[in-house]
Amino acid sequence: MATDTLHPARLRPADVVKVGAVGLRTRPMRAFLSALGIAIGIAAMVAVVGISTSSRADLDRTLSALGTNLLTVSPGQTMAGGEAKLPLTSEKMVARIKPVTSTSALGKVDDADVYRSEKIPKTDSGGLAAYAARTDLRATTGATLRSGTWLNAATSKYPATVLGADAAERLGIGQPGPNTQVLIGGQYFTVIGVLQPAPLAPELDTAALIGWSVAETELRFDGHPTTIYTRSDDADVEDVQSILGASANPKAPSEVEVSRPSDALAAKQAASKAFTGLLLGLGAVALLVGGVGVANTMVISVLERRAEIGLRRSLGATRGQIRTQFLTESLLLSALGGVGGALLGVGVTAMYALYQGWPTVVPPWAIVGGIAATLAIGALAGLYPAIRASRLSPTEALATP
Structure with missing residues (x-):
C-alpha cells in the first residue's frame, strides 16, 4: 500500500x-x-x-567658460635665496612664442598701500596692493567688470583705478564714479570700475589696478612685471609651458616660476x-x-x-x-x-x-x-x-x- x-x-x-x-x-x-x-x-x-x-x-x-589655457609667469628666487625679478623685456620675449595668442602683464607697485582715505591708520592696509596693469589684462585673464569701465589708453595715463572684488568690499566701495576716490601711495585715484571675482587670476581680487604709465610717472614703479599672463591653443599649452621660463628670462630660467591657474583649482x-x-x-x-x-x-x-x-x-x-x-x-x-x-x-x-x-x-x-x-x-x-x-x-x- x-x-x-x-x-x-x-x-x-x-x-x-x-x-x-x-x-x-x-x-x-x-x-x-x-x-x-x-x-x-x-x-x-x-x-x-x-x-x-x-x-x-x-x-x-x-x-570651460573662461578657458584652461591660461599660463602665468612670475619671478622665483635667486641662487642666493633672494627675490628674483623678471627682465624688462620678458613680456615682449614671451609674446614672440609662436603658439601664444595673447599676452598681458601685471606689475606690483612697491610702497604703494591702498587706503580709503588719509584718515585710515597706516597699519590698517587690509592686505591690499597696487598693481600696474596693461590695458589688455582683462581680456587675457578672462576677468569681468561688475560695474564701471576698464582701463584704456587714456585713463591709464591718469590717476584712475579699477578695484578687485575683495578690494572694493574691504574699502567699502559699492559703485565707481567721478567722486569716488581711494588713496594709493599717498595720492588719490578715482575709482572708475570694480571687477567681479576672477577665478583664474585670484590675485586681482585684492588689487587696486592702475595704468602702467601713471604708475611709472607718479608712483616710481620700476617697470618690471611681476606676473605675465599668456593664452594659447589648448593643444599647445604643454609645449608653451615648457619654454616659458627660458623665454621670459633667458639668462636665468631657473629663477622663473611657470604655473597654470587651473592646476590650483x-x-x-x-x-x-x-x-x-x-x-x-x-x-x-x-x-x-x-x-x-x-x-x-x-x-x-x-x-x-x-x-x-x-x-x-x-x-x-x-x-x-x-x-x-x-x-x-x-x-x-x-x-x-x-x-x-x-x-x-x-x-x-x-x-x-x-x-x-x-x-x-x-x-x-x-x-x-x-x-x-x-x-x-x-x-x-x-x-x-x-x-x-x-x-x-x-x-x-x-x-x-
Whole structure:
C-alpha cells in the first residue's frame, strides 16, 4: 500500500513579500522610526556626494567658460635665496612664442598701500596692493567688470583705478564714479570700475589696478612685471609651458616660476574630495546607527510574535520559511529607509544647488550604492533575529503567554 508524503507548501516570491510586510503593517510607527534612522544615514551620504559633485560641476562649467589655457609667469628666487625679478623685456620675449595668442602683464607697485582715505591708520592696509596693469589684462585673464569701465589708453595715463572684488568690499566701495576716490601711495585715484571675482587670476581680487604709465610717472614703479599672463591653443599649452621660463628670462630660467591657474583649482577640487570623504564617513556612522535600530526592531518583533511563530510552525511552516519571513521583513524595512533617504538626499541636493545657482548633479552610483548599502545592513541586522525566530519550537512558542 502506497503512502503519500506530505511536503510543506512552498511560498511564492509575492507571498514572501506579503508575509514579510505583516509586521510593518501591524506596527507602522515602530517601522517608520526604524526606517527613519536608515533614511537619515542614506540622505546624508547622497546629499554629501550630490552637493560636492554639483559644486565641482559648477567649477568645471566656469573653467570651460573662461578657458584652461591660461599660463602665468612670475619671478622665483635667486641662487642666493633672494627675490628674483623678471627682465624688462620678458613680456615682449614671451609674446614672440609662436603658439601664444595673447599676452598681458601685471606689475606690483612697491610702497604703494591702498587706503580709503588719509584718515585710515597706516597699519590698517587690509592686505591690499597696487598693481600696474596693461590695458589688455582683462581680456587675457578672462576677468569681468561688475560695474564701471576698464582701463584704456587714456585713463591709464591718469590717476584712475579699477578695484578687485575683495578690494572694493574691504574699502567699502559699492559703485565707481567721478567722486569716488581711494588713496594709493599717498595720492588719490578715482575709482572708475570694480571687477567681479576672477577665478583664474585670484590675485586681482585684492588689487587696486592702475595704468602702467601713471604708475611709472607718479608712483616710481620700476617697470618690471611681476606676473605675465599668456593664452594659447589648448593643444599647445604643454609645449608653451615648457619654454616659458627660458623665454621670459633667458639668462636665468631657473629663477622663473611657470604655473597654470587651473592646476590650483584642481588642488582645490582634491581638497574638496578629501572633505567629502570625511562627511561620507559621518554618513556611514549614521547609517550604522540606523542598522542597529533595525536590528533592535527585529529582535523585539521576534519576542512579541512568539505565539504567531508557534502557530505558523504548528500549521506546517518550516524553519526556513520562518527565517525567510523575518529576513524579508528586515529587508523591506531597510529598503523603505534606503529609498526614502535617497529621495531625501536628492531633494536636499537640488534645493541647495538651486540656492547656489549650481547645476544639480547626483551621481547614479551614489543612489544605487546607498540603497544597496541599506539592503546589506538590513540583511545583517535581520539575520540574527530571523535565525532566532526559526529555532523556536512550536510548543515553546505557543506556551509563551
